Amino acid sequence: MLITRSSTMAQENIGWHWLCGVNSTDLDDSGSFVLDRVSDNTCFIDLLDVLPHLWFILTAASVLLALTCFVRFKHSWRSDYILRFPGHILRWLISIFLLICLFASLAEGILTDETFIQSLGGRQPHLYIPPITALVACIISLVYYHHMEVWQAGGMAFVSLLYYATAALGEIGKLIHLHDAKQSSVKIARFDLSILQLVCYSLLFLLDINVIRCKVFRSNPNPSSEIVDDLTSSEPLFRAYYVNLASQVSFWWLNWIFFLGYKRPLDVPDLGKLPESLNAETLHHQFKEEYEKEKVQAASKGHQPSLGKVIVRIYFVRMALAGILKLLGDFAGLVGPVCVSGIVLYVADFYYQTERNEEASISSKENSFLGPL
Structure with a gap:
C-alpha cells in the first residue's frame, strides 16, 4: 500500500520533467513551470516554439488528406506537370536553407543536452524536440506547397501563411529569451541559428502573401487559362520547366524515360516534342x-x-x-x-x-x- 501510494505521488510530481529534465530549474517541486518571468524560462519558451510546428503538421496533413479525397481536386485537375506559383524557385531555395539551419539546430541541441548530462546528470529533451518538429514541419510544408501547385489551389496558402507567422513569432520569443539570458552574441550558435530561421520564416511569409495576392485575389480565377502552348501539344514529354525545383535539379522528372528504356530500346517518337522555347x-x-x-x-x-x-x-x-x-x-x-x-x-x-x-x-x-x- 505504501509502495503504491509512493508511486502515485511520484507520477503526480512528474509534471513537465519529461520535457525539461529532472534537475531543471525551470520547474518547481511539483513539476510545474516557474513563470515569475516567462522570458527567463528556457523550457517554457521551447515548448511554445513547438506548438506552431505541431499545429501545422496536423493541419497540413489533414488538409492534404481531405483534398486528396475530394472529387473536385482529385479528378478535375490531375496532371503530370505543375504550373509554378510566383516565387517558386526562391521558396525552394529558402526552404532548403531553412532545412540546413534546422539540422544545425538539432545538432546544437543534442550536443548541449550531452553537456547537461555531464553536469546535471539528466537529459533535457526540450533542447532538441523543437528542431525535430520544425524539421518535420518544413518537409511537410514543401509537400503541401507542391500539391498546392498541382491543384492550383492558391487558397491553401492561408494555412501556411499562418504557420510561417506563428513560427516567426516563436523565433522572436527565443531571441528575447537569449537576450535576457545574456546570450545574444554571434559567438553563440543558438542565437545565430534563431536569427537565420527568423529571416527564413519571414521571407516565406512574404512569399505566401504574394501567392495569395496573385492566385486568390486575381481577375481571372480559371487556372486552365495559364496553360502555355508547350503543354497543349499532344506530346508534352519535356517538362523540365513544369515540375518543382527539386525534380528539375535532380532530373527526377526523367524517370519515365529511364523506365521505358529499361523495358525496350528507345525510338525517336518516344522522346516527344521539345518546347517551343528550345x-x-x-x-x-x-x-x-x-x-x-x-x-x-x-x-x-x-x-x-x-x-x-x-x-x-x-x-x-x-x-x-x-x-x-x-x-x-x-x-x-x-x-x-x-x-x-x-x-x-x-x-x-x-x-x-x-x-x-x-x-x-x-x-x-x-x-x-x-x-x-
Whole structure:
C-alpha cells in the first residue's frame, strides 16, 4: 500500500520533467513551470516554439488528406506537370536553407543536452524536440506547397501563411529569451541559428502573401487559362520547366524515360516534342536578334562585335545558376571532413575528461583512506 501510494505521488510530481529534465530549474517541486518571468524560462519558451510546428503538421496533413479525397481536386485537375506559383524557385531555395539551419539546430541541441548530462546528470529533451518538429514541419510544408501547385489551389496558402507567422513569432520569443539570458552574441550558435530561421520564416511569409495576392485575389480565377502552348501539344514529354525545383535539379522528372528504356530500346517518337522555347529556330532567332544589337552597339563605339557578350546576355542566368550549384557542390564536399573532425575532437575531449575525472576520484579516495601521515 505504501509502495503504491509512493508511486502515485511520484507520477503526480512528474509534471513537465519529461520535457525539461529532472534537475531543471525551470520547474518547481511539483513539476510545474516557474513563470515569475516567462522570458527567463528556457523550457517554457521551447515548448511554445513547438506548438506552431505541431499545429501545422496536423493541419497540413489533414488538409492534404481531405483534398486528396475530394472529387473536385482529385479528378478535375490531375496532371503530370505543375504550373509554378510566383516565387517558386526562391521558396525552394529558402526552404532548403531553412532545412540546413534546422539540422544545425538539432545538432546544437543534442550536443548541449550531452553537456547537461555531464553536469546535471539528466537529459533535457526540450533542447532538441523543437528542431525535430520544425524539421518535420518544413518537409511537410514543401509537400503541401507542391500539391498546392498541382491543384492550383492558391487558397491553401492561408494555412501556411499562418504557420510561417506563428513560427516567426516563436523565433522572436527565443531571441528575447537569449537576450535576457545574456546570450545574444554571434559567438553563440543558438542565437545565430534563431536569427537565420527568423529571416527564413519571414521571407516565406512574404512569399505566401504574394501567392495569395496573385492566385486568390486575381481577375481571372480559371487556372486552365495559364496553360502555355508547350503543354497543349499532344506530346508534352519535356517538362523540365513544369515540375518543382527539386525534380528539375535532380532530373527526377526523367524517370519515365529511364523506365521505358529499361523495358525496350528507345525510338525517336518516344522522346516527344521539345518546347517551343528550345527549338532550333527559336534559339537561332534569339541569338540573331542579340547579335544584331551587339553589331549596332559595336559600330557606334568603333569596335568589332563580341560573340562573348552575346552569349553572356542570352545565357547569363543559366550560367550563373550552374556556377552557384557547382560552388555549393564544392562546399558540400567540405562538410564531411569538417563533421568528422568535430566529432573526433568532441569524443577525444569527452574521453580524456572522463579519464581525468576518474583519476581525480581515485586519488581523492586514496588520500581519504590513508589520511594524514
